[in-house]
Amino acid sequence: MKTLTDKEMELSIAGMLRFGVSLSAVLVLLGGVLYLRHPWLKAPTYGCFVAEHEHLGGIAAVLRGASHLDAKSVIGLGVLLLIATPIVRVAFCIVGFARQKNRLYVFISTSVFAILIYSLIQGGH
Amino acid sequence: MSVLLFTTLVFATSLFAGLLGALTGLGGGVVIVPALVLLFKVDLRYAIGASLVSVIATSSGAAAAYLKEGLSNIRIGMFLEVATTLGALLGAYLTAKVSSHSIAILFGAVLLYSAYASFRGRTHDTLITKENPLATSLQLSGTYPTPAGPKPYHAQHVPFGFGIMFGAGTLSGLLGIGSGAVKVLAMDQAMGLPFKVSTTTSNFMIGVTAAASAGIYLARGYIDAGIAMPVMLGVLIGSMMGSKLLVKARVATLKVVFGLVIVALGIEMIFSGLTGRI
Structure with missing residues (x-):
């Protein structure tokens, strides 16, 4: 395996970031269109925080909901993908530095x- | 208010916040949180949840562009991300422990500082090219493109910069913002890195820092799909428009006007926190 120059590493990370953000924006947009299928419903009040209120739920719940084209789950899938983008970026860097x-x-x-993964796992408890 | 009207208004406000954030260089997060809280009476926790999502989107999008220009330093960014992600964990943990009043007051103070920092601009031009033993062993150096060819630079005061970065991460996790102004302070002022390298590397780090608190925000239910959707799309599009405008137009007057908007938002946040309205 040939060693990777800093420049090549920067370009591959740039491409990966662009891909992650674009895909997640498309998913959130798609979820938004589904969400506005009933545009004249009353908007929820967000003035008071309720921990359980319309919870995005775990990854499994989001995937299940998104497969049924549930609007909030499709948006949730986009958000999860967005959060994953910088984490994958760090993984790219590990591989890049290993090759260097x-x-x-x-x-x-x-x-x-490890800190990022800890946050995701710990956040679930 | 109907879902359509609420979503449209939040989207339009986020578009403006993204534009303003890009033109002042402060990022959309510092603008959208007070806008949601003060204009739409959204609970502070939903506001910081939605803001954090938009912060990841804009910083990752912009980082892609900066990386191609070869200005960001991946090693310095990665090293300092150890501090910012640990800080972000602490900050996200603290959001459940600290009262909304205190968060609002702190937010206002950060807004005022950010406005001040963006007006002060860069203060030092002379680059320290002296090698620093700790920075050398941590490979915290690089070159950046100038009209006269690539110029080398070396980081200074590494532990001090690392400490400020921990604080920047805590603020990011606590307030749902990128805290770019504090990150630039750590690199430009404390570590003596070139200004352009500091701003682009700061932006590069924002997404990872925000991702560290996002897991905790998600689990606590701070990220609501109905708000996060228009905020993320609005801020993302607004900041893309803003960065296009930056290279085309002379925006000095616009910057002053927007700076005043940010100062007003900061004072209003502090006032609302003090009087217990948030």
Whole structure:
């Protein structure tokens, strides 16, 4: 495997970021169109926070709902994909630094990746 | 209010917030949170949840463009992301512990500081090219393109910069913003990095920082699909329009006007927090 220059690494990350944001924006837009199928319903009041209120739920629930074209789940899928984009970016960096044989930065990137995964898992409890 | 009207109004406001955020360089988050809370009477937690989602979208989109220009420093960004993601975890944890009043007051203070920082602009031109032993062992250096060819730079005061970044991450997790102004402060002022490198690397880091608190926000139900949808799309489109406008038009007057809007929002947030209306 040939070593990766900084420039090549930057370009591959840029492409990946653009792809993630575009795909997630399309999903959120699609969910938005579904959400506005009944445009004259009364908008929910958001003045008071309710923890359970219209909860996006876990990843499994979002996937299940999205497969039935449930509007909020499709938006939720877009949001999940968006949150995943920077996490995948860090994973890209781990691979990139590994190919540059930069052990220090493989370690640093892996630490950031671990913190992000911890947040996602810990957030679910 | 019907769903259609609410969504349209929130979308239009987010579009404006994104535009304003891009033109002032402060990011859409600092504008959309007070707008949602003060104009639409949305609970602060829903507002920061929606804002955080829009922050990830705009920063990742812009980072893609900056990376192609070769201005962001991936190593410096990655190293400092250890501090910002840990800070973001703390900040997201604190949102459930700190009262909305205090969050509103802190938000107002950050708005005022950000407005001040964007007006002050860059203060130092002379670049420190002296090598710093800690920065060298952590490979915190690079080159950036100038008309006279690539110029090398080396980071200074690494632990201090790392500490400020932890604070920037905490603010980001607590307020649902990118806290770009504080990140730039850490790199440009504390670590002595070139201004362009600081702003683009800061932007590069914002998405990862925000992702660290997003998991916690999601689980707590702060991210509501009905608000997050128009906010994310509006801020994303608004900031893309803003960055196009930045290269085309002379925006000095616009910046002053928008700066005043941000100062007004900041004062209103502090006032609302103090009087207990938020």
